[in-house]
Amino acid sequence: MGFEEAMKILDQYDEGVPPRTIKDLGCGCGCKDEDSRKKCPRRAVLAVKNLHVSVHGKEVLKGVDLTVRQGEVHVLMGPNGAGKSTLAMAIAGHPAYEISKGTVTLNSKNVLGLEPDERARLGIFLAFQNPQEIDINLGTFLFHLYKARYGKDAKAADFNRDLNASLKALKLDRAFIDRQLNVGFSGGEKKKVEMLQLLLTKPAFAIFDETDSGLDIDALRVVRDAFNKIRGPCLGVILITHLPKHASKMEPDSVHIMMNGAITQTDGPALIDKIEKEGYGEVKLKVV
Amino acid sequence: MGIGSINDDYGEKYGFHVSEKAVFRSPKGLNEEVIRELSAKKGEPRWMLDFRLNAFKIFLVKQMPSWGADLSQIDFDKITYYLKPSEESAKRWEDVPEHIKKTFDRLGVPEAERKFLGGVGAQFESESVYHKLRDDLSEKGVIFTDMDSALKDHPELVKKYLSTLVPTSDNKFAALNSAVWSGGSFIYVPPGVKVEVPLQAYFRINAKNMGQFERTLIIVDKGAEVHYIEGCTAPVYSTDSLHAAVVEVFALEGAKVRYTTIQNWSGDVYNLVTKRAIAHENAIVEWVDGNLGSRTTMKYPSVVLKGANSRADVLSIAFAGRGQHQDAGAKIIHLAPGTTSRIISKSIAKDGGRTSYRGLVKVCEGANSVKASVRCDALLLDDKSRSDTYPTMQVEEEDATVCHEATVGKIGEEQLFYLMQRGLKEEEAMALIVLGFISEFTKALPLEYSIELNKLIELEMEGSVG
Numbered sequence: 001m002g003f004e005e006a007m008k009i010l011d012q013y014d015e016g017v018p019p020r021t022i023k024d025l026g027c028g029c030g031c032k033d034e035d036s037r038k039k040c041p042r043r044a045v046l047a048v049k050n051l052h053v054s055v056h057g058k059e060v061l062k063g064v065d066l067t068v069r070q071g072e073v074h075v076l077m078g079p080n081g082a083g084k085s086t087l088a089m090a091i092a093g094h095p096a097y098e099i100s101k102g103t104v105t106l107n108s109k110n111v112l113g114l115e116p117d118e119r120a121r122l123g124i125f126l127a128f129q130n131p132q133e134i135d136i137n138l139g140t141f142l143f144h145l146y147k148a149r150y151g152k153d154a155k156a157a158d159f160n161r162d163l164n165a166s167l168k169a170l171k172l173d174r175a176f177i178d179r180q181l182n183v184g185f186s187g188g189e190k191k192k193v194e195m196l197q198l199l200l201t202k203p204a205f206a207i208f209d210e211t212d213s214g215l216d217i218d219a220l221r222v223v224r225d226a227f228n229k230i231r232g233p234c235l236g237v238i239l240i241t242h243l244p245k246h247a248s249k250m251e252p253d254s255v256h257i258m259m260n261g262a263i264t265q266t267d268g269p270a271l272i273d274k275i276e277k278e279g280y281g282e283v284k285l286k287v288v
Numbered sequence: 289m290g291i292g293s294i295n296d297d298y299g300e301k302y303g304f305h306v307s308e309k310a311v312f313r314s315p316k317g318l319n320e321e322v323i324r325e326l327s328a329k330k331g332e333p334r335w336m337l338d339f340r341l342n343a344f345k346i347f348l349v350k351q352m353p354s355w356g357a358d359l360s361q362i363d364f365d366k367i368t369y370y371l372k373p374s375e376e377s378a379k380r381w382e383d384v385p386e387h388i389k390k391t392f393d394r395l396g397v398p399e400a401e402r403k404f405l406g407g408v409g410a411q412f413e414s415e416s417v418y419h420k421l422r423d424d425l426s427e428k429g430v431i432f433t434d435m436d437s438a439l440k441d442h443p444e445l446v447k448k449y450l451s452t453l454v455p456t457s458d459n460k461f462a463a464l465n466s467a468v469w470s471g472g473s474f475i476y477v478p479p480g481v482k483v484e485v486p487l488q489a490y491f492r493i494n495a496k497n498m499g500q501f502e503r504t505l506i507i508v509d510k511g512a513e514v515h516y517i518e519g520c521t522a523p524v525y526s527t528d529s530l531h532a533a534v535v536e537v538f539a540l541e542g543a544k545v546r547y548t549t550i551q552n553w554s555g556d557v558y559n560l561v562t563k564r565a566i567a568h569e570n571a572i573v574e575w576v577d578g579n580l581g582s583r584t585t586m587k588y589p590s591v592v593l594k595g596a597n598s599r600a601d602v603l604s605i606a607f608a609g610r611g612q613h614q615d616a617g618a619k620i621i622h623l624a625p626g627t628t629s630r631i632i633s634k635s636i637a638k639d640g641g642r643t644s645y646r647g648l649v650k651v652c653e654g655a656n657s658v659k660a661s662v663r664c665d666a667l668l669l670d671d672k673s674r675s676d677t678y679p680t681m682q683v684e685e686e687d688a689t690v691c692h693e694a695t696v697g698k699i700g701e702e703q704l705f706y707l708m709q710r711g712l713k714e715e716e717a718m719a720l721i722v723l724g725f726i727s728e729f730t731k732a733l734p735l736e737y738s739i740e741l742n743k744l745i746e747l748e749m750e751g752s753v754g
Contacts, residue, residue: 092709095701120711132706136724141707144720148711180724197710 043070044107044123046091046205046236051102053083053090060086062261063102070204071233075247075272076240078258079280084240085129087258088209092126093119106205121148123204127194127211131182138193139163139177142200149201166199169229171222188219195226205236212246224249244276298524298581303554304394305494305523306387310413312372316497317365320344323467326370330436330470333443343456343466350460356646357584357615362558367499367530369468371413377434378418388412395521397490404736406485407432411502412492414470421487429478430514432487435503438474445476449505453536453564453592461532461560465501472502472533477512477543486515486548486734493522493529493557504535508543508571517548517737521581524554528583531557537565539573541595546574550737552581552744555611559585569595569624576732577604579614580744588646590619593627593655600629605729607748608641608673617646617678622688625656633664634726637673638748644675649690650682658688666696667725669718719749 046068053061060083068074076084090097091104093116103110111119134141146159167174170192182190191211198206208227212220227250231237241247247255248269255271256263257280265271312329314322323344327337352359378384381398392398392410401408407421409432416434425432431442439446456466473489493500508514522529531553539545545565553559559582565573575589591600606614620629635643645664666675677694699721707717723730723742730738 092705094705115714116705116708117711117713117717120709126709128706128709132700132703134703134706134721134724135727136720137727140723141720144712144716145710148713148716180727201711 040233043233044204044236045069045105046124047103047105048087048091049103049105051087051090051104052100053086054098054100055086055096059100060261061090064258064261064263066238066256066263068205068236068238070236072254073231073237073239073250073252075250075252075255076238076258077242077244077247077255077272077275077280082258083261084258085209088126088207088238088240091119091207092116092124117148120203125198125201125203125206127191127198127206127208129209129211129213131190131194133182133185134180135183136181137177138179138181141181142177142197145197146200162200166196169199170196170226172196187214188216188222191215191219191223192226195223199226199230202230202234204234205238206230207238207240209240210242211239212241212243220246244272248272298554302395302521302552303524304391306391308495309385309387310371310373310495311375312370314368314370316368318344318367318369318468322369326468326470329370329372332439335447336439339451339456340467340469343463346457347460347463347467350457350463352460353586356586356644357613359558359560359584359586361528362530363528366497366527368495368497369499369501370470371495371498372415373412373494374415374417377416377437379420381418384410384418388417391492391494392418392490395490395492395519400488400736404485404734405488406483407487409434409473409487409489410492411471411489411500413495413498414500416471422485425483428481430481430483431474431476433474435472435474435505436470438505442474442476445507446474446505449507449536449538450503451536453538453566454534454562458562462534462562465503465532465534465562468499469501469503469534471500472504472535473506473516473518474504475506475508475514475516477508477514479509480511481509482513483515486517488517488519491518491520491531493531493553496525497527497529499530499532501531502533504533506535506537506545506547508537508539508545510540511542512540513544515546515548517550517734520549520551520553520559522554522557525556527556529557531559531561531582533561533563535561535563537563537573539565539567539571539598541568542570543568544572544574546576547589548576548578548733548737550578550580550733550741551585551587554581555583557582559583559587561585561587563587563589564592565590565600566592566594567598567600567627570597571595572599572601574601574732575603575618576729577602577616578729578733578741579604579606579616580748581612582614583611584613584615586615588617588619588648590621591629592621592623593629594623595627596624597626598624599627602629602631602633603729603732604631604633605726606633606635606643607745608635608637608643609748610639610641613642613644615644615646617644617648619648620650620660622649622651622655622658622660625654625658627655628659629661631662631664632728633662634667634729635664635675636667636669636722636725637675638669640670640672640674642674642676644678645694646678648680648682649692651685651688651690653684655685656687658685658690660688660690662692664694665725666694667722668696668698669722715749716746719746722749
C-alpha cells in the first residue's frame with residue numbers, strides 16, 4: 001500500500017469534519033508578538049543540575065549544569081569524548097545512560113523518572129547524530145508521530161496541511177514521504193528527515209546532536225534555513241556542533257565549552273571565534 | 289491494557305456467535321452412516337458418494353502427521369462434521385436468514401462487496417449461504433459459485449479436476465476433507481478473461497466443536513487472470529474446532545492467479561489445510577498467505593511448476609501469540625526448464641507463541657535454468673517465544689540458481705528509542721517496527737485489507753509491554 005492511497009482512505013473517513021486548528025503547543029503562552037513572548041514570564045525552562053551520567057559503568061558526565069529557556073539558542077562545543085552526546089542522550093532518556101546524581105527538570109518537574117516517549121510528549125526533541133533506519137513507510141510514521149503529539153483524534157487533513165508546509169520549508173518533494181524511514185538515505189536526507197519531524201511536532205526544546213555533520217553545503221544551507229524558520233520565542237535550543245562557522249551563523253545566545261564531562265566555560269558568541277583561533281586546549285588553559 | 293485484552297477485542301470484533309438455528313445437524317463423530325446421510329442430503333451423484341467412502345477408508349488408516357505441530361488434542365469423535373445452516377444458498381442478501389446475515393453484516397461483508405469486490409461468497413458452518421458474482425463477469429463466462437452447486441451445474445469440470453492435484457491419500461486431513469467436504473469456492477475463468485477486481489469468500493464457523501471442511505477448486509484457463517481472497521473467522525469457545533480445507537488451483541498456459549488468505553481463526557481452531565497449485569507454461573501462481581489466528585496451523589501452500597518458464601511466488605506472514613503455534617511454509621516443485629520461484633516468509637512470535645517455517649524447494653531432473661530463492665525472517669518479541677526454520681532443498685540440476693537466507697532478530701533497542709523519542713509509546717513503537725517488518729506482505733494486499741491488517745497488528749501489540 002502506498003502512503004498516498006492510505007491518506008486518501010483516511011481523508012474519506014474524515015469527510016465532513018472541518019480541519020481542527022491545532023493549538024500552539026510550543027508554549028501556549030498567548031503572547032501576541034515576538035517581543036512580548038521574549039519577556040513572557042511563562043517561558044519554559046529546561047534545567048540540568050549537577051548531572052552525573054555513566055555509560056557501561058564508566059562515568060562520562062561529572063556534574064553538568066546548564067539552563068536553557070524557551071527562545072534561547074545555546075551552542076555546546078568541545079572535543080570528541082567530552083560528553084556532549086551523552087548529555088543529549090541522558091536528557092532524552094536513553095535507557096543505557098545511567099544517572100547517578102543530579103536532576104534534569106522541565107519547569108521544575110524532574111523528568112529523569114519518565115520514559116523517553118513521555119519526555120518527548122512534554123516537548124523535548126532530540127535530533128540524532130545517526131538517525132535509525134527503520135523499514136516503515138515515512139509518511140505512515142509521520143502520521144503516527146503527529147498523533148502522538150497532537151492526540152489520537154488528529155485529523156488526516158490537519159496532518160496533510162502541516163506536512164505540506166513542513167516539506168515546503170525543507171524543499172522536499174511530497175514523493176519523499178513514500179520512502180522507508182531513513183532506509184538508504186544520504187546523510188543530508190537523514191538530517192532533513194530529523195528537521196521534518198521537528199517542524200511537524202513543534203517541540204518546546206530541541207537538542208541538535210551534530211545535525212550539521214556529514215552534510216554538503218547545500219544540505220547544510222537547507223537545514224540552517226529550516227532552523228531559522230522554527231527558531232523563535234517558543235523554541236529553546238541546545239546545538240551540539242564541531243563547526244565554529246556553523247555555530248556563529250546560528251547566532252546563539254550562549255556558547256558553552258564541554259571538557260571531560262563538565263562545562264568548563266560559558267560566554268557569548270565571541271567564544272566561538274576564540275575556539276576557532278585557539279582550539280579547545282588553549283581555551284581550557286585559560287580557564288585553569 | 290493487559291494481554292487478556294487481545295482476546296477481549298477478538299470477542300467483540302469476530303468472536304461473537306449467533307444462536308444456532310441449523311436445519312440439519314449430523315450427530316457428533318464420523319462413520320460411514322454420517323457420510324451417506326450427508327451425501328444424500330446434498331443429492332449427490334453416486335460417484336461422489338463413492339469418492340467420499342473411499343476417502344473415509346484412507347482417513348482411517350492414515351497416520352497423524354508426527355513431524356509438525358502437536359495435534360494430539362484433536363478428538364475426532366467430538367466434532368460435528370456436517371451442519372447445514374439454511375435451506376439454500378441465496379443470491380441476494382435479503383434472502384439470507386436473519387441470524388446469519390447479522391453475522392456477516394458485523395464482519396462488514398456487504399459493505400466490502402459494494403465497495404471493491406467483483407464477487408462474494410459466504411460460508412456459514414458447512415454450507416454456502418450466499419453467492420454473488422458481478423453481472424459483467426458472469427456475462428464473460430466467469431463462474432464463481434460454491435462447490436456443491438458446481439458439482440450440480442458443472443459436473444464435467446469438477447470431475448475433470450477434483451482431487452487430481454491433491455490426491456485423497458496425500459495426507460490424513462486431505463483424506464478427511466475428501467470424505468466429508470462441504471462448501472468451498474469454485475472458480476472458472478475462461479481463456480483470455482482478466483478479472484480485474486478480486487473475488488472473495490468469507491468462511492465463518494459459528495457452532496461449537498464444529499468441523500469446517502470446505503473444498504476449493506480454481507481453474508484459470510489459458511491467458512486468464514484472477515485474484516481470489518479468503519477470510520476466516522470464528523467465535524471464541526473453550527473447546528476446539530477443526531478447519532481442514534483442501535484447495536486446488538490450476539493455472540493453465542499463460543494464466544495468472546493470486547490466492548490471498550487472511551486467516552484469523554479464533555484461538556481454539558485447529559487449522560490444517562492442504563493448498564496446492566499447478567502452473568502450466570508461462571503461468572504465474574502467487575500465494576499470499578497471512579496467518580494471524582488459530583490455535584495451531586499447519587499449512588504449506590505449494591506450487592508445481594509443470595510448464596516451462598512458469599513462475600511461483602509465495603509471500604507469507606505468521607503471527608503467533610500466547611498458546612499459538614503457526615507451522616507454515618511453502619513447497620515448490622520445479623519440473624520444467626526456465627521456471628522461477630520466490631518464497632518470502634515473515635514470522636513474528638510473542639508471549640510464548642511459536643512459529644515454524646517448513647519449506648521445500650525441489651528442482652527435478654530436466655528442469656534446467658531454474659531460479660529459486662527463499663528468504664525467511666523471524667522476529668521474536670520476547671525471550672519466551674520461539675521460532676524454528678526447517679528448509680529442505682533438493683536440487684537435481686547443476687545449473688540451478690538456488691539461494692536461501694534466514695534471519696532471526698529481536699526488536700533493536702536503538703530503533704525503539706528512536707521512535708519513543710518521537711513520542712510513540714513503547715507498544716506503538718513496537719507495532720510500527722512489526723508493521724515495517726511485514727510491509728512486503730501488506731503491500732501485496734488490496735488497500736482495504738492492508739489497513740485492516742495494520743489495525744489488527746496494532747491491536748495485537750497493545751498490552752505487549754509489561
